[in-house]
Amino acid sequence: MELLAFVVFGLAALVSAIVVVAHRSPIHSTLSLVVTLVSTAALFLMLGSPFLAALQVLLYTGAILVLFLFVIMLLNVQRERTGAAARSPFQTWSALIAAFVLAGAVCRLLWDAHGEAVLAPLTEDFVALRNTASLLFRDYLLPFEMVGLLLLVAVVVASWVARRGGADSEEESR
Amino acid sequence: MDALSLLWWIPALPFLGAAVNGLLVRNGQKGLVTFVGLAAPGASMLLGLTAIWQYATGLAPEPLRQAVYSWTVGEMSIDVAFRLDPLSAVMTFVVTVVGFLIHVYSVGYMGREEGYRRYFSFLNLFMGAMLLLVLGSNFLVMFVGWEGVGLCSYLLIGYYFDQEFPPEAGKKAFVVNRIGDFAFLVGMLALFASFGTLEFGEITERVLAAPEIAKAPYVFGLSLAGFVTLCLFIGAMGKSAQIPLYVWLPDAMAGPTPVSALIHAATMVTAGVYMVVRTNVLYQLAPEISLFVAGIGAATAIFAATIGLAQNDIKKVLAYSTVSQLGYMFLAAGVGAYVAAIFHLATHAFFKALLFLGSGSVIHAMGGEQDMQKMGGLRKHLPLTYPTYLIATLAIAGIPPLAGFFSKDEILAGAFAGHHHLIWGVGILTAGLTACYMFRSVYLTFHGSFRGSHEQEHHLHESPKVMTVPLVLLALGAVTAGWIGIPTGLWEMAGFADHNVLHHFLSPVIATLPGVDTGHHLSHSTELLLMLVSVAVALGGWLVAKRLWGGERGLAADRTFAERLPFVQRLLANKYYVDELYDRVIVRPLAGLARGCWKIVDTLLIDGALHVGAFVTELTGDLGRFSTTGNIRNYALYFFAGVLLLFWWMIF
Amino acid sequence: MSPETLAALAKMGLWLAFLINVAPIMLWVERRAPAFMQDRLGPNRVGPLGFFQGIADAAKFIFKEDIEPATADRGLYLLAPVLALVPCLTTYLVIPFGPDIEVAGRTMASVVIDSDSGIFVFLALASLGVYSLVLAGWASNNKWSLIGAIRASAQMISYELALTLAVVAALVPAGSLHLGRVVDYQIGERLFGFLPAWGVLVQPIGFLVFLVAMFAETNRLPFDLPEAESELVAGYHTEYGSIRFALFFMGEYMAMAVLSALAATLYFGGWSLPGVDLMQLPGVLPALVGFVILTVKVAIFMFLFVWVRWTFPRFRYDQLMRLGWKVLLPLALANLVYVAALAVGGKL
Amino acid sequence: MSVPISWYLLLAAALFAIGAIGALTRRNGIAIFLSIELMLNAANLTLAAYSRLLGDRAGQMVVFFVLAVAAAEAAVGLALFIGIFRLRRTIDVNRINLLRW
Helix, strand or coil: CHHHHHHHHHHHHHHHHHHHHHCCCHHHHHHHHHHHHHHHHHHHHHCCCHHHHHHHHHHHHHHHHHHHHHHHHHHCCCCCCCCCCCCCHHHHHHHHHHHHHHHHHHHHHHHHHHCCCECCCCCHHHHCHHHHHHHHHHHCHHHHHHHHHHHHHHHHHHHHHCCCCCCCCHHHHC | CCHHHHCCHHHHHHHHHHHHHHHHCCCCCHHHHHHHHHHHHHHHHHHHHHHHHHHHHCCCCCCEEEEEEEEEECCEEEEEEEEECHHHHHHHHHHHHHHHHHHHHHHHHCCCCCCHHHHHHHHHHHHHHHHHHHHECEHHHHHHHHHHHHHHHHHHHCCCCCCCHHHHHHHHHHHHHHHHHHHHHHHHHHHHHHHCCCEHHHHHHHHHHCHHHHHCECCCCCEHHHHHHHHHHHHHHHHCCCCCCCCHHHHHHHCCHHHHHHHHHHCHHHHHHHHHHHCHHHHHCCHHHHHHHHHHHHHHHHHHHHHHHCCCEHHHHHHHHHHHHHHHHHHHHHCCCHHHHHHHHHHHHHHHHHHHHHHHHHHHHCCCCCEHHHCCCHHHCCCCHHHHHHHHHHHHHCCCCCHHHHHHHHHHHHHHHCCCHHHHHHHHHHHHHHHHHHHHHHHHHHCCCCCCCHHHHHHCCCCCHHHHHHHHHHHHHHHHHHHHHCCHHHHHHCCCCCCCHHHHHHCCCCCCCCCCCCCCCCCHHHHHHHHHHHHHHHHHHHHHHHHHHCCCCCCHHHHHHHHHCHHHHHHHHCHHHHHHHHHHHHHHHHHHHHHHHHHHHHHHHHHHHHHHHHHHHHHHHHHHHHHCCCCHHHHHHHHHHHHHHHHHHHHC | CCHHHHHHHHHHHHHHHHHHHHHHHHHHHHHHHHHHHCCCCCCCCCCHHHCCHHHHHHHHHHHCCCCCCCCCCHHHHHHHHHHHHHHHHHHHHHCCCCCCEEECCEEECCCCCCCCCHHHHHHHHHCCHHHHHHHHHHHCCCHHHHHHHHHHHHHHHHHHHHHHHHHHHHHCCCCCCCHHHHHHHHHHCEECCCEECCHHHHCHHHHHHHHHHHHHHCCCCCCCHHHCHHHHCCHHHCCCCHHHHHHHHHHHHHHHHHHHHHHHHHHCCCCCECCECHHHCCCCHHHHHHHHHHHHHHHHHHHHHHHHHCCCCCCCHHHHHHHHHHHHHHHHHHHHHHHHHHHHCCCC | CCCEHHHHHHHHHHHHHHHHHHHHHCCEHHHHHHHHHHHHHHHHHHHHHHHHHHCCCHHHHHHHHHHHHHHHHHHHHHHHHHHHHHHHCCCECCCCCCCCC
């Protein structure tokens, strides 16, 4: 059962990840990423972290990617142009090679390290949301508050940078 | 009030005045400038006179030393200390009194000049530096003052910086002085290396205790004393305008006349003499250098005197006269008559300052004209200037009982007593020439009829009181200054007790070394005979001058001279072409060398190396900048490659 | 098939039966209620009081020709209406509709997913609702649709914040993310000794925020900017017709129903009624009666939706945004602080 | 049947590599952003897997913070893209090369 779930969600994540990277339309890329993230959320659930799974869906797909979609639609981003001028084969090939080398090396290392080792069964204690909460709000309170501050700053910066009719904006002179 | 404890205030006060005038007072506040400019040296003079009086009447004959601050670098420690002993007392007296009178005179002479505040600031600065020089207790403090007066000399020669010549003259003075200063520095450092101290007192004591140290061979076949004294004398050559470094002094007349009087006649140029006398113990241990000093002095004396004969610029005449008289002083120092040197220095300060100030009064009356060919008959218009100028001339010519007679006579007696007969002969000849050219200037300036334009004649007037009063006071000095040093012989012949005050006062300063023969004593008859000879020569010079230039004769004699002996006349009028010679032999080769250095070393080698470096850098940058494509994906790829490298490094 | 699976299927069936019927019934209500308010008849031909009007409309939608715009992004165009149903057909899973019951010797919770993360899952799934609107607007390749989609995404993200904050505040008294515990708290506690500790009484401001945000989240008047017919034709579903439009239509009403259920659960005691102890009932009856009680509460909310729709004019877009960010969000935060202070002070 | 832990990790590595390829090859700024999110997600998956393997929830905390930071990053980054788009009418990074040599 777990294996089936892993295969389904893992494959979904992989395929949609490839679509994210390969599709020329940003909208389709974003939507594929939604699939990847939801699949990953399912994997989180399987890994005994319903908290992360819910958070992944709530925050990533429900907020961040909606923001992406919003911006894409706002800017009306078109498909990437193709053609010789836009291509840079060196960049592409070196990126591919580097990524494959990296993936290969990491996979080799991980396999050597863990092999076919199977996880111990989940414990109630590990899954319990209460424990996660106490960890987050007690041991990690300071980072938590700092992240909150970071988000506040990000909101202020974002609204400043993207404001309409700024002094340096072309919009105003038109 | 104990003036002695306030010793360091004597140089400090003029410095203070210079700072206040230079930094705080504004240009328009002329009254304040005058007040500060006079009060500072005036207070300094009063303090100095009180201190000298207290010192001279004090019981202790020991030199007074006052350290203000100790300058320590590593293990070397040098005090900023002041020293009052008979020698510096005499010098302080001359500097403060003559200096203050010239300050007063300047108020009138410079009254309408633009840079009045600047002038007084520099003049005060000079006073401070000069007092530092004479009161300094060691070579370093002296050197600071030495350089300070050089700076002020430069600043004041170039006072009229908007004209073409004065700044050039200032530069020339400065550069020529640098040559001497360098030698001074070398000598000073040699002393320090040998004795580990720069204090005058300590050095003298050590040398007296162990003269063989100073006599030991040092470098270039010279003993330590020989080397040091040679170096110091080269320094003195620069500052005191001796052959071959005298060329700057006549040009220095480009400065305002009171400056010429104060710096380039009365005080600063005598610093070299003072320094030689200050280190007399070393000179006594280096007889060959002493002889060299005497020779240079004698040569300078007669050389400058002959040039003086053919000059038409009244200040140039006085300038060469100064060079000549400084030669006299070195002659005296060279033959061992140190007291005579200082004596002549003091008397000369009075009458030469008087001469310059008198000429300044004349120039003032003539509206800036300095050429004697355009003067004549001025005595009617300048009733005060004329007699004072005449008194000074009599004094410098050596007519008794004026100041110059006694000092000059003592020098000649010293030379004769030391068996330097040739030098004595040169000296006596110079004395005649001095009388001759000085009276020439008197006759051309004050006698005969006016040769200038009508405008100038109409403009003629006596100077204001602020200028004439110092003249009178200085004239008083020119008459009486010699009386403090009436020779012992005269007193004895007249049946009095010895009242040669100066000699007694200064004798502690003159070292007496075992085995060095200083006690040349002439018999009274010889001494008297020598006096008569010198008086006769002086009178002879005067008479010749009267015959040639007296009355209404004017410039006739000069013209005749130029017709009869055109070569000699041109030679003298052009100062033996020394400037041209230096230009050809030293200045141009140096300039060429400098140009060569510039073109080859600087432009080609140094700049070239830089350009090569810059080119390589630029080339590297040109190649490297292609990596900054501005395309973020390239950067990401670099980053990724770096991560891979790190990964590889971490694993293997 | 395990008993758990069977029970879960039964519970889901109960919910689905309810949700499927929401749309047709609401169609009828939306027409009869305003007619009643405006003193006119409204549809009255199909069935008694025109009650079967909804069924007739549904049949019409199903049999209409399916038209696709030629320039549409076909895949997404087809996907969008389906996605509209996803949040509503998943979020109800965590809403409790009755007390724990004993069936065949097993204790069973009257909720499909009996999880600690309950409301968390609800919010996560609800946040996916925006995708159907955005994709519909984008895929239609129509400027009205696109503007509607942009408006919808901005509006829903904005109001989601206030909504979530209000929900968090509502959870504080119970101290759990499990909605069943929230209801238990409201049953068990008493305010001033006699009032039920319903959320609305504890934090009226929180409820107000939730209510307004709920209207905005479901794009109902006065916040129906994404489909404002007077400006954007019909907003994101301009290009949709027949059954695809019906799916959006159903999605909207189901979302209203689910959110109403959540509101009832958080603020009005959920499946409970004061003074009624369902545990006295035998068998599965407590769950069924609880479901009925909840349905009644939801129905009241649904009528409120209709009532408001025909009462208030539409907001302007900037007013909408200002209200969301500058009024509701601070209010929600203040409410959260207030409730947290009460909780820390031991007053709850 | 249980799934070996290494499978999760290998899946994460693969996702990361795919994201890296995307980040390096895409020209559209937003697509690059999406690829970066993909890489972050892969890292999150690794963290969660190790958290599970080691039985230590600290890894989950890190994931939580990564999510929050990703949110901040997305907000600022997208705002920047809006600003750039207003100025240059494009978000093609090949044409946003002001910092060129």
